[in-house]
Amino acid sequence: MNSPIPSQIRPVIAIMTDFGLGDGDVGIMKGVIAGITPQAHIIDITHDVTPQNVPSAAWILASAYHFFPAGTVFVCVVDPGVGSSRGAIAVQAGDWFFVGPDNGLFTYILQEQPVHAARLLSNPAYHLSYVSSTFHGRDIFAPVGAYLAGGIPITEMGTHLDPTALQRLNIEPPTRRGTDIDARIIHVDNFGNLITNIPLPTVPDLFDASKVQAIFPAGRVVDRRRRFFAEGSDDGQPFIYGDSSGYVGIAVRNGNAAKMLGVRFGAPITFVIASK
Amino acid sequence: MNSPIPSQIRPVIAIMTDFGLGDGDVGIMKGVIAGITPQAHIIDITHDVTPQNVPSAAWILASAYHFFPAGTVFVCVVDPGVGSSRGAIAVQAGDWFFVGPDNGLFTYILQEQPVHAARLLSNPAYHLSYVSSTFHGRDIFAPVGAYLAGGIPITEMGTHLDPTALQRLNIEPPTRRGTDIDARIIHVDNFGNLITNIPLPTVPDLFDASKVQAIFPAGRVVDRRRRFFAEGSDDGQPFIYGDSSGYVGIAVRNGNAAKMLGVRFGAPITFVIASK
Amino acid sequence: MNSPIPSQIRPVIAIMTDFGLGDGDVGIMKGVIAGITPQAHIIDITHDVTPQNVPSAAWILASAYHFFPAGTVFVCVVDPGVGSSRGAIAVQAGDWFFVGPDNGLFTYILQEQPVHAARLLSNPAYHLSYVSSTFHGRDIFAPVGAYLAGGIPITEMGTHLDPTALQRLNIEPPTRRGTDIDARIIHVDNFGNLITNIPLPTVPDLFDASKVQAIFPAGRVVDRRRRFFAEGSDDGQPFIYGDSSGYVGIAVRNGNAAKMLGVRFGAPITFVIASK
Numbered sequence: 001m002n003s004p005i006p007s008q009i010r011p012v013i014a015i016m017t018d019f020g021l022g023d024g025d026v027g028i029m030k031g032v033i034a035g036i037t038p039q040a041h042i043i044d045i046t047h048d049v050t051p052q053n054v055p056s057a058a059w060i061l062a063s064a065y066h067f068f069p070a071g072t073v074f075v076c077v078v079d080p081g082v083g084s085s086r087g088a089i090a091v092q093a094g095d096w097f098f099v100g101p102d103n104g105l106f107t108y109i110l111q112e113q114p115v116h117a118a119r120l121l122s123n124p125a126y127h128l129s130y131v132s133s134t135f136h137g138r139d140i141f142a143p144v145g146a147y148l149a150g151g152i153p154i155t156e157m158g159t160h161l162d163p164t165a166l167q168r169l170n171i172e173p174p175t176r177r178g179t180d181i182d183a184r185i186i187h188v189d190n191f192g193n194l195i196t197n198i199p200l201p202t203v204p205d206l207f208d209a210s211k212v213q214a215i216f217p218a219g220r221v222v223d224r225r226r227r228f229f230a231e232g233s234d235d236g237q238p239f240i241y242g243d244s245s246g247y248v249g250i251a252v253r254n255g256n257a258a259k260m261l262g263v264r265f266g267a268p269i270t271f272v273i274a275s276k
Numbered sequence: 277m278n279s280p281i282p283s284q285i286r287p288v289i290a291i292m293t294d295f296g297l298g299d300g301d302v303g304i305m306k307g308v309i310a311g312i313t314p315q316a317h318i319i320d321i322t323h324d325v326t327p328q329n330v331p332s333a334a335w336i337l338a339s340a341y342h343f344f345p346a347g348t349v350f351v352c353v354v355d356p357g358v359g360s361s362r363g364a365i366a367v368q369a370g371d372w373f374f375v376g377p378d379n380g381l382f383t384y385i386l387q388e389q390p391v392h393a394a395r396l397l398s399n400p401a402y403h404l405s406y407v408s409s410t411f412h413g414r415d416i417f418a419p420v421g422a423y424l425a426g427g428i429p430i431t432e433m434g435t436h437l438d439p440t441a442l443q444r445l446n447i448e449p450p451t452r453r454g455t456d457i458d459a460r461i462i463h464v465d466n467f468g469n470l471i472t473n474i475p476l477p478t479v480p481d482l483f484d485a486s487k488v489q490a491i492f493p494a495g496r497v498v499d500r501r502r503r504f505f506a507e508g509s510d511d512g513q514p515f516i517y518g519d520s521s522g523y524v525g526i527a528v529r530n531g532n533a534a535k536m537l538g539v540r541f542g543a544p545i546t547f548v549i550a551s552k
Numbered sequence: 553m554n555s556p557i558p559s560q561i562r563p564v565i566a567i568m569t570d571f572g573l574g575d576g577d578v579g580i581m582k583g584v585i586a587g588i589t590p591q592a593h594i595i596d597i598t599h600d601v602t603p604q605n606v607p608s609a610a611w612i613l614a615s616a617y618h619f620f621p622a623g624t625v626f627v628c629v630v631d632p633g634v635g636s637s638r639g640a641i642a643v644q645a646g647d648w649f650f651v652g653p654d655n656g657l658f659t660y661i662l663q664e665q666p667v668h669a670a671r672l673l674s675n676p677a678y679h680l681s682y683v684s685s686t687f688h689g690r691d692i693f694a695p696v697g698a699y700l701a702g703g704i705p706i707t708e709m710g711t712h713l714d715p716t717a718l719q720r721l722n723i724e725p726p727t728r729r730g731t732d733i734d735a736r737i738i739h740v741d742n743f744g745n746l747i748t749n750i751p752l753p754t755v756p757d758l759f760d761a762s763k764v765q766a767i768f769p770a771g772r773v774v775d776r777r778r779r780f781f782a783e784g785s786d787d788g789q790p791f792i793y794g795d796s797s798g799y800v801g802i803a804v805r806n807g808n809a810a811k812m813l814g815v816r817f818g819a820p821i822t823f824v825i826a827s828k
Contacts (some may be wrong), residue, residue: 010590014579021297021573022466024340027290027321031344034317038286038345043580043594051467052530064576068583069691071591083504133504133521138343190574191603228635228685244687255602259799274330297573298742300616303566303597308622310593314621318595327743328806358782359701411796414619543561 006094011037011149012072014047016061017137018052019077025135027053027074029142032128034148034250051079054104055169056265059187059195062108063245070095075137075145080135083133088121088140089166090148090157097154099114100134101146104169111171115163122158174198181271186247188265192256196269203273206240206248214250216239220261229253240271287425288317288348292337293413294325295353299342301411304319305351305418308404312422316357319344328356330380331445332541335463335471338384339521348370351413351421364416365442366424366433373430375421378444387447391439398434450474457547462523469534472545474524480547482516482524486506488528490516497539498526505529512550516547528547553667561699563589563625565598568597568613569689571629572605572800577687581694584680588698595620604632606656608817612738613698613746614660615797622647627697628657635685640673641694642700642709642717648705652699653688663723668717674710683809713764727748727813734824738799744808748821750800757802758792763826766802772813774802781805792823 013033019025019226021049026047033040045064049057057078065074074096079086079101087102094113098106099121121127121140126147129141144157173185174197180205187195206212207225234253238260243249246272248258257263286299289309292302295301300316302323308353309316321340325333341350348371355362355377361376371503375383397403397416407415420433450459452475457479463471480490485499490498500515510529514536521523527533534540560572561563562719565585571577576597578742581628585592601609609630610711611799617626622645631638639654646665651673673692678699683691726749733755739747758764759777766774776791786805790812795801799824803809 006384012586012590013581014583016576016579021320021465023323024292024321024336025466027292027319029346031288031340034288034319034348035343035345038288038317041590043579043582043586044573045576046573060576064580064583067580067587069587072583072586076335080505083507132520133518138520190572190577191609220490224405229632231635242685244684244690259336281804296742297596298600300568300597301742303568303595304616306566306595307566307616310564310595311619311621314593318593337690359783401762409794414796454766470778523677531815 002253003148009037011159012042012043012069013040013075013145013149014043014045014068014072014161015047015051015075016057016214017047018049018057019047019137021047021156025137028138032138032142033146036143037150039147040149045074049078049189052078053265054078054080054270056187058105058107058169061105062112063187064155065096068096070088071097073097073145075098075141076100077141078099078105079103079136088136089161089164089271090119090121090144090154091163092117092154093114097145097148099148100143102167104167105137106166107169108161109164117153117154117165118159118163120158123156126152154191171197179273179275181273183248183269183271185263185267185269187266188258188263192252193243194250194263195243195245195255196250197249198271200242200246200248203271205273206242208275210276213239213272215270215272216261216263217268218262222261232246277307281512286315286317288315288319288345289313289343289351289421289425290319290321290340290348291323292324292325292333293330293353293513294327295323295413297323297480304414308386308414308418309422312419313426315423316422316480317423319425325354328354329541330354331447332463334381334383334445337381338388341372341385341462344372345371347420348404349373349375349425352376352418353381353413353417354381358412359476359481361438363517364412365437365443366395366397366420366430367391367439368430373421373424374418375424380443382442384494386444388440392431394437394439394442395430395432396437399432399433402428402433444485449474454552457549458462459545459547461539461541461543461545463521464534464539467527468534469519470533470537470539471519472524472526474547476518476522477522479524479547484519484547485549485551488516489548491546491548492537492539493544494538498537562591562593562713564593564595565627566595566597566616566620566623566624567627567695568601568609569599569629570601570609570617571599571689577689577715580690584694585698586730588695588768589702592698592701594793601630604630605817606630606632607723608660608739610657610721612808613657613663617661620648621799623699625649625651625663625697627693628652629689629693630657631655631688635690637711640688640712642671642673642696642706643715643718644666644669644706649700651693654660654719656719658718659721659723662715662720664716670708670713670715670718671706672710672713675708678704678709686793731825731827733825735800735823737815737817737821739797740810743803744810745795746802746809746813746815747795747797748800748802750823752794752798752800755800755823757825758794761808761825761827763795764792765824767822768813768815769813769820772800774813
């Protein structure tokens, strides 16, 4: 059975939230973890997810998790429904563990990895003794993550869940119609680069075709292509590139493509790839 | 005697400053610590305290410290008086150690915990060899914190101080007059939520009373109540809630209560709790 | 031979980038490191270097590195030329290792420390198996830093480089003409303080001379001096001070000197120091 256990030597706990770093909330979560599993190596993914933007958080996690060692426990708290009836869950999928609210944060993980176990966090023995209605990151998710990293079996965390019943975002794959690909912007990164839902391996002709156009609804067309940012002169125009996440992107060198093009998360975009 | 010593295995050093993360200052403090006590587990509380706002920093520390393991050394540098005659101190209180300037940062700690020792950092053997006049975080507080975490007794750090002589902020507790509670805003968090100085356990009737009004000086009244953020419809109006810090707060779902209400740190607020 | 090796117990890897903390990029680099050298102690210097500002990054690194323990591996990624033909390098200099692009980031290191080894990162055995054209921080620099921290000799990383052929920024030292010193602003810190390229030890008369004037090109003159920020009354005027980095600076107490004076990175400034 492909059922990894976290390293007992120095298990990694990776944290992602939308809490920002201005208050002590993230530090408090780390304090809770250090009190339960002192040997844990805590790594921040980011705490500046756009507040309560679950689709953006899901994508950031998807772009990151496979670079972490087997056994890493991801504690993810982007949780607009905290205190309501939404479930709190732990999932063992692929080589990793994922802890957070059952609101679609783990959609890409569930698509990409085999699920070995999914549990509702119904066992209060692994929560703080007092659980608030507004800060489950501190009271439930951090301690559960710490106990998992410390080697407590996921089956201890609560009742069994059917993985197929977990919440998932409605993420449409791109659709290809002849030379056209209808796609979406699934992430706007820190630099304003626009990331589409088109995996690079599915468009081997992207940089070889005689012409490629990316068309936004308002009619704006991007037809420059660059293999890397420093290529060519800096004319301030947007270009199509292969993002390091493994998806097709639109960027402006030394500029902000999202602002220049007036494009946001979720926007439709159509690529027209000329046949050679 | 209740006199904890830091874990020799992986002692925690928790750092809080107002330095921001844009320069290398916080990283430099960590480099100094790593050179003295390599096994230390360094955790950031926050480095985005409003610059030189000692009352805000004191509150963030108060909301955080009891979630950290016994033996944690807190290195706190919000220090508008750096280079002047203000004292540099280490305090052992409750199960923890606190290192920083003697300017009121530790007011809540001194109120809430028994003080086992207080020392002026007068022993240069535990400072960097060159002490600047502007960066005691690097030159004094980080090394002292590292030596404490490494097991050097606090009594080595300098001369004895009378705990009652340490600087304290003038923090008024709320006052109750019949159905009225006169209180203050003691913290504005990262989301603009307003935290009052009213401990939740002192107002057991907050969510059960038939009516509660929170009245700001300009006459603005908040009378909605919510047990958690996702409760009810999102009407964009401010509401009274129980903050995860353990205090009564005022928030706006998906909004910024401080901006909407024009309220800042220190503002007075009166709660009127109807008898049932 | 002065050839330090990183501690095998808990080697320090210090990271500096211009990636910001809004995406998962820095977390991904740490995940890569944790997978290669689990025992590494990862410390952030800063990730908020002004995007693609190599001179600013070089200065921040210069102000920080000598506070880190011997054997620390610095992974520095401010890399406007990523994907182009600029070299990727590792340098062993003084007691430390430095990994990053060959674009001048290590100029101060090369000036201040003896170079023991310099290597082009031409050995793909120490990179991720897939190397993107836009994220060498993840694909090359983080893994190389992790392998160095784990004890792999720098000679394994790739072909020998002549240290004198490494890229260097054109950093002019200040020039003294009698009572005048022509200098430059080489860093604007997080608080807007202006740091000059005048080392404090070279101007022992700075605080003892009867009069000192700092003159900006537009004619603005700063002639107040302070030994520390809290000195004197807060009149909102800029003053000359000794920065904790070891250089002469210009600051405004509780204010932003860069904005008040309209001065940026690279600006010329002339000091006139009256003879006593």
